[in-house]
Structures are given as C-alpha cells and as structure tokens.
Amino acid sequence: MFRIDTPTLIFVRRLFIYKVVLMSVLLSVQTQAQNTIHPASAEYIYPQDELVAKNLENWRDQKFGIIIHWGLYAVPGIIESWTLCNEDWIYRDSTSNYNDYKKWYWGLNKSFNPTKFNPESWAAAAKSAGMKYVVFTTKHHDGFNMFDTQFSDFKISKGPFETNPRADVAKYVFEAFRKENFLIGAYFSKPDWHSQYFWWNRYATPNRNVNYDIRKNPWRWNQYVNFTHNQLNELTSNYGNIDIVWLDGGWVRPKNTVTAEVIKWGAPIPEFDMHVDMPKIAKKMRENQPGVLIVDRTVHGPFENYRTPEQGIPNDKSEDPWESCITLGGAWGYVPNDKFKSAETVVHTLIEIVAKGGNLLLGVGPTAEGEFLPEQISRLEEIGEWTSKFGEAIYGTRTMETFKSGEVYFTKSKGQYAYALLNLSKENPLANVVTWEGNIPKKGSKVYLLGNSKPLRWKTEGSLTKVWLTKAQLKDNLSEPAVAFKFKY
Numbered sequence: 001m002f003r004i005d006t007p008t009l010i011f012v013r014r015l016f017i018y019k020v021v022l023m024s025v026l027l028s029v030q031t032q033a034q035n036t037i038h039p040a041s042a043e044y045i046y047p048q049d050e051l052v053a054k055n056l057e058n059w060r061d062q063k064f065g066i067i068i069h070w071g072l073y074a075v076p077g078i079i080e081s082w083t084l085c086n087e088d089w090i091y092r093d094s095t096s097n098y099n100d101y102k103k104w105y106w107g108l109n110k111s112f113n114p115t116k117f118n119p120e121s122w123a124a125a126a127k128s129a130g131m132k133y134v135v136f137t138t139k140h141h142d143g144f145n146m147f148d149t150q151f152s153d154f155k156i157s158k159g160p161f162e163t164n165p166r167a168d169v170a171k172y173v174f175e176a177f178r179k180e181n182f183l184i185g186a187y188f189s190k191p192d193w194h195s196q197y198f199w200w201n202r203y204a205t206p207n208r209n210v211n212y213d214i215r216k217n218p219w220r221w222n223q224y225v226n227f228t229h230n231q232l233n234e235l236t237s238n239y240g241n242i243d244i245v246w247l248d249g250g251w252v253r254p255k256n257t258v259t260a261e262v263i264k265w266g267a268p269i270p271e272f273d274m275h276v277d278m279p280k281i282a283k284k285m286r287e288n289q290p291g292v293l294i295v296d297r298t299v300h301g302p303f304e305n306y307r308t309p310e311q312g313i314p315n316d317k318s319e320d321p322w323e324s325c326i327t328l329g330g331a332w333g334y335v336p337n338d339k340f341k342s343a344e345t346v347v348h349t350l351i352e353i354v355a356k357g358g359n360l361l362l363g364v365g366p367t368a369e370g371e372f373l374p375e376q377i378s379r380l381e382e383i384g385e386w387t388s389k390f391g392e393a394i395y396g397t398r399t400m401e402t403f404k405s406g407e408v409y410f411t412k413s414k415g416q417y418a419y420a421l422l423n424l425s426k427e428n429p430l431a432n433v434v435t436w437e438g439n440i441p442k443k444g445s446k447v448y449l450l451g452n453s454k455p456l457r458w459k460t461e462g463s464l465t466k467v468w469l470t471k472a473q474l475k476d477n478l479s480e481p482a483v484a485f486k487f488k489y
Contacts, residue, residue, distance in 0.1 A: 043301070044300065044304075044307070045302045047302075047305055048302075049286070051290055051291030052286075052291050052292075052293065052305065054291065055243065055291045055292070056321055058183075059133065059243070059244070059293060059306070059321075059359070060321055060359065060398075061396040062132035062359065063354050063360070063395050063396075064130055064132055064359065064360050064362070064387070064394065064395075065131055065132060065133035065134060065183075065323075065359060065360070065361045065362070066126045066129075066133075067135040067136075067185075067187065067246075067332075067361045067362070067364075068122065068134065068135070068137065068173070068363075068364060069137050069140065069187075069332040069363060070136075070137060070169075070333065070334075070365060071137060071139075071140050071142065071144050071146060071333070072105065072106075072109060072142060073140075073142070073334075074333055074365065074366065074367060075108045075111055075112050075368045077334055077335050077368070078335065079332075079333070080137075080140050080141075080142075080331075080332050080333045080365075081140045081141040081142040081189075081193070083101070083105065084102055084105055084141070084142055084193055085193075085205075085207065085208050086205055086206055086207060087207050087208065087268070089266075102205075105142070106142070106144075106194060109144060109154065109159050111160065112156065112159060112160065112161065113160035113161050114156075114161060114369050114370030115161075115164070115369060116367075116369040116370045116371050117369075117370030118371070119166075119172050119173045119175075119176035119177070120176045120179075121371070121372065122173070122176065122177075122366065122372060123176040123177045123179065123180045125364075125376070125377045125381075126177070126182070126364075126380065127180045127182075128380055128384040129362075129381070129383040130384050130386075130387025130388060130391055130394075131362070131380075132182060132395070133182050133185060134173075134182050134183070134184060134185060135186070135187050135244065136174070136186065136187060137187040138170050138186050138188050139187075139189050139192070140187075140248075141189045141191050141193055141208070141248075141249060142194060143189075143192040143193050143194025143195055143198075144156070144194065145231075146169045146170055147168060147170035147171065147235065147239070148167065148168040148170075148171070149231055150234065151227055151230050151231055151234070152194075152195075152231075154194050156169050170186070170235075170239060171238075171239055174186075174239055174240055175240070178240065178241070183243040184240070184242050184243050184244070185243060185244035185245070185246050186235050186239070186242055186246065187248060188231070188232060188235065188245065188246070189247075189248050190247055190248065190249040190250075190252040190276060191208060191209075191210075191249040191251070191252050192228075193205070195224060197220055197221070197224035197227055198210050199211050200212050200220065208251055208267070208268060209251060209268055210252075213271075213272070214272060214273075214274070224276075225277060228276045228281070229276070229277070229280065229281055229284065232245065232281055232285060233284055233285075233288065236284075236285045236288035237288050241289070242289050244292070244293045244295060245289075245292055245294050245295065246295045246297070247295060247296045247303075249297075250262070250298030251267050251270065252274045253270070253274060253275065253298075253299045254275040254299075255271075255273045255274075257299050257300065257301065259300070261298075278299075278303045279303075282294055282302075282303055293306070295308060305321065306320075306322055306323055306359075307320060307321070307322035307323070308323055308324075308325055308361075309323075309324050309325075309358075310324075310325050310326075311325070311326055311327065312324065312326075313349070313353055313356065314356060314358075316356065317399050318357050318358070319357055319399065320357075322357065322358045322359070323358055323359040323360070323361050324353050324359075324360055325363060326349060326360065326361070326362060326363065327341075327363040328340050328341055328363060328364050328376060329341070329365075329376075331365065332363045334365040334367045334368065334373075340376065340379050341379075343379055343382035343383045343385075343386065343481060344424075344425065346360075346362065346383050347481040347482050348425075348481065348482065350387075350394065351394070351409050351421045351423060351482055352409060354394050354397060354411055355399065355400075355404060355409035355410055355411055355421070356399065356403055357403075364376055364380070386480065386481055386482065389450065389451045389480075390421070390450050390451065390483065392413075392450055392484070392486070393411055393419035393421050393450060393486070394411070396414065397411035397412060397413055397419065398414065399411070399412075400412050400418060400489075402439055405438055406436065406437075407422055407423045407424075407428050408420050408421065408422050408423075408434075409421045409423070410438075410439050416488050416489070417486055417487065417489070418439060418441075418486075418487055418488070418489040419450075419484050419485065419486055420436055420484065420485045421482055421484045421485075422434055422484070422485075424481055424482055425481075429478070430469075430477055430478055430480070430483065431469075432471070433466055433467070433469075434467045435464055435465065435466050435467075436465050437463050437465075438463055440460050440463065440465050441458065441460075441465060441489060442487070442488040442489050445488035445489070446487070446488075447467055447485055447487040448485065448486045448487070449469065449473055449483060449486075450484045450485070451477075452473060454470070456468060456469065456473075456485070458487075467485060
C-alpha cells in the first residue's frame with residue numbers, strides 16, 4: 001500500500017481526464033476508420049419464420065432508436081471496454097503496466113454505485129426525441145453484467161448498488177421503456193474478457209480473441225459456450241417481452257464465416273472456429289420469446305436479421321433491413337467534456353438513413369451516477385421538436401427508386417403518398433421556391449408542407465418539380481433543420 005499526497009492526486013486526476021478526452025478522440029477516429037458498413041449483399045437471408053418476418057417489418061417501421069452504453073467504463077469516464085484490449089490501435093498510458101491496468105479496471109465494480117439511476121427519465125428523454133425502440137447494454141466486452149445474472153458475481157447487483165431496490169438494472173430499464181411503448185432490445189457481448197473461460201489467466205491476452213487454443217482445451221471452451229447460452233436464456237426468460245437480442249462481438253464466429261468485409265475492418269482473424277452454437281441459442285431464445293429478432297452482428301446468415309453499419313452510412317440505399325448505429329457524442333458511453341452533435345446533424349443523418357432504407361440507432365451514454373447530462377436531454381428534445389412536426393415522412397416509410405436529388409431526400413408511405421425532405425443549413429437555407437428532380441407528383445395531386453393544411457402551388461418542368469412556399473410558411477420554417485413535402489405519386 002502506498003499514499004499519494006493531495007496536490008499530486010489532483011494533478012494525476014487532471015492528467016487522467018486529459019488522457020480520457022484524447023483517448024475518446026483517437027478511438028472515435030479509429031471507429032470511423034473501421035466502420036462496419038455492409039453493402040447490399042446476396043448473403044443476407046430474410047427470415048423464414050413468419051412471426052420473425054412480421055416483427056422485422058414492424059421494427060423497420062420504427063426508424064429511430066436509442067442505444068444506451070452503460071457499465072464500469074462510466075465510473076472513470078473512459079471508452080467502453082476497449083482499453084482492456086491489447087491491440088496496437090488501443091491507447092493507454094505507456095508507463096502503465098498492462099496487468100495492473102486490468103486489475104484496476106475490473107476493480108471499478110467496487111465503486112460503481114449509480115444512486116441517481118432513473119430509467120424513467122431516460123425513457124422520457126428518448127420519447128421526447130421521437131425514438132421508438134431501445135437497445136440497452138446488458139453486458140459489454142469487459143464482462144460486467146448490468147443484469148442480475150446467476151452465472152457470474154461480476155455484476156451491478158453484487159457490489160455497492162446491490163442493496164438498491166433497482167439493483168437489477170436491466171429489469172428497470174426495460175420496464176421504463178415498455179411503459180412508453182418502446183420496442184425492447186437487449187445488447188449482449190458474445191466475448192467476455194472477464195471470464196476465465198474466454199481470457200484464461202494462464203496465458204497473455206494479445207488481442208480481443210479467446211487467448212487459448214480451444215482445440216486443445218475443448219472442456220474450457222464448452223464451459224464458455226454453456227455460460228453464454230445460460231446468460232442469454234436468462235435474458236430472454238426473466239425480463240419480460242424482448243423484441244431484439246443485439247449480439248455484439250462478431251469476431252466470436254465460425255472461421256468459415258470470415259469474409260473480405262471482416263478482413264477489411266482490421267480485426268484479428270481467429271485461427272480456429274469460435275462458434276457458440278447460434279442455431280441452438282436462437283432456437284432456445286425463440287422458445288422463450290417467439291418471433292424475437294436476433295442480430296448476430298457482422299456474421300452474415302440466418303441469425304443476422306438486420307445489418308448494423310457502425311458510425312457511418314452506406315453510400316447507396318439497400319432493401320435489406322439495416323440500421324446505422326451512431327453516437328450522439330464522440331463516444332458510446334459517458335466521457336467527460338464530450339462534444340455532442342447538433343440536432344441539425346442528427347436530423348440530417350436520420351433523413352439520409354431512412355431515405356436509403358435504414359433505421360438510425362443513436363448512442364447516448366449515462367453518467368456513473370445514472371443520469372443523462374442536461375445537454376444530452378436538451379439535444380434529444382430539439383430533435384423531437386422536428387420529428388413531432390415532420391415525422392410522418394420518416395416513420396413507417398420505405399425507399400423510392402430515386403432516393404435523393406441534391407439536398408432533397410425521398411421516402412414513401414405504404415399507401416399512395418411520397419415525401420420530399422429538404423435538408424437545410426446555413427449553406428442551404430430555405431427559399432420560397434423548392435426544386436427537385438425526379439419523383440414527380442402525380443398529375444392533379446395536391447402538395448403540402450407537413451405541419452400545414454394549405455396546399456402549395458407547384459408545377460413540373462420536364463423532370464423538375466417546383467414548389468412555392470407562402471411568406472408565412474417560409475418565415476415559420478426558416479429555423480428548421482429540414483422540411484418535408486407530401487404528395488401523391
């Protein structure tokens with residue numbers, strides 16, 4: 001045991017915060033460099049189970065969701081889990097001892113006590129933004145469980161928070177969002193770096209993969225497979241209706257599923273199969289939760305019900321179900337002094353994604369105390385001011401053959417209406433005449449500006465459509481990040 005005097009401790013803390021922020025920037029850049037954008041692919045397999053297919057189409061209608069990363073990493077305010085990983089793109093203090101660092105990180109469970117945990121406020125904030133579904137991290141790669149699993153003591157309900165009546169955090173998160181009519185998604189990491197069945201202390205941990213040869217140690221790997229099955233069985237048995245099981249850690253996969261896409265990410269390629277018997281897992285989860293969507297991220301096949309490009313948007317539209325998961329700030333979880341995207345940026349992102357056939361899953365991370373920051377809440381409210389007015393052009397829509405004309409994006413309802421959404425900015429302000437090419441309104445159709453009941457004057461010139469706004473409409477919408485027009489097509 002050693003002591004640190006107060007001035008030194010203050011300096012160390014400040015230095016740590018500085019490094020946290022730097023790490024956030026570096027890893028944000030790295031994440032974008034390794035984004036997992038999946039192009040439309042013949043490898044996508046549409047669900048054969050009728051109930052799964054029905055639920056998938058319902059999920060596609062929702063368009064806008066929230067993913068909440070919350071775990072040990074919130075205590076010091078660092079990037080989620082990845083500082084534990086010993087790969088050359090990971091930033092850590094070069095003077096730190098790796099094994100000591102891991103002990104320090106995993107020891108954070110002794111100080112994680114989120115006494116201000118209030119999932120109802122999270123659900124209210126997400127609802128105010130116009131979000132329709134939630135994905136909550138029940139366990140990230142570090143192996144810390146945010147639910148009361150009976151197969152590990154490394155959990156939020158075993159430590160300072162265990163006497164809190166809401167110690168089974170996932171239960172109360174799911175309940176709060178269900179009350180607001182959200183679809184419920186459980187994020188679960190297939191790799192678990194805390195488990196001795198995945199990262200065995202007998203060996204070093206050179207990268208994110210299992211650190212021993214599972215061919216020579218089949219008993220140990222089978223214990224890990226059983227552990228994974230048991231935890232997923234818990235999540236789909238004990239936590240009410242679950243609509244989505246969002247499985248992260250796509251490097252835990254059969255070796256024969258490694259593709260050129262995977263290699264492009266720069267992730268370490270396993271030397272041998274690291275499968276956890278997904279057919280058996282899926283069968284059991286769907287016995288527990290009939291029709292549940294399973295998202296085995298980046299492992300193309302029958303258990304990747306929709307694709308999940310990360311921190312980016314595909315260049316083209318895709319009719320395969322997909323969802324871009326993008327952070328509101330620079331990090332998935334809470335990091336001090338994080339910089340949050342403007343409401344305008346999020347709205348533009350949502351519009352582009354939906355016009356290309358996808359959903360937006362926006363990442364918001366609570367503090368270690370269990371709260372969203374005031375800036376996060378206000379940003380979500382700003383986004384909601386737009387979705388409450390123009391959401392008809394977003395929710396329940398599908399793509400059109402031409403999805404874009406300049407700064408105008410197009411969607412269509414399942415009926416006879418189409419929508420033209422114009423992204424606005426300082427560089428592209430709203431004018432009294434709006435023009436787009438293609439997707440011409442049907443002859444005799446009335447064209448409306450959403451939020452207004454008065455039809456607009458419009459005409460076509462060849463393939464161009466011109467729409468005139470009134471002075472009042474122009475004035476009322478000048479500060480909007482985007483506007484949307486409705487017409488028959």
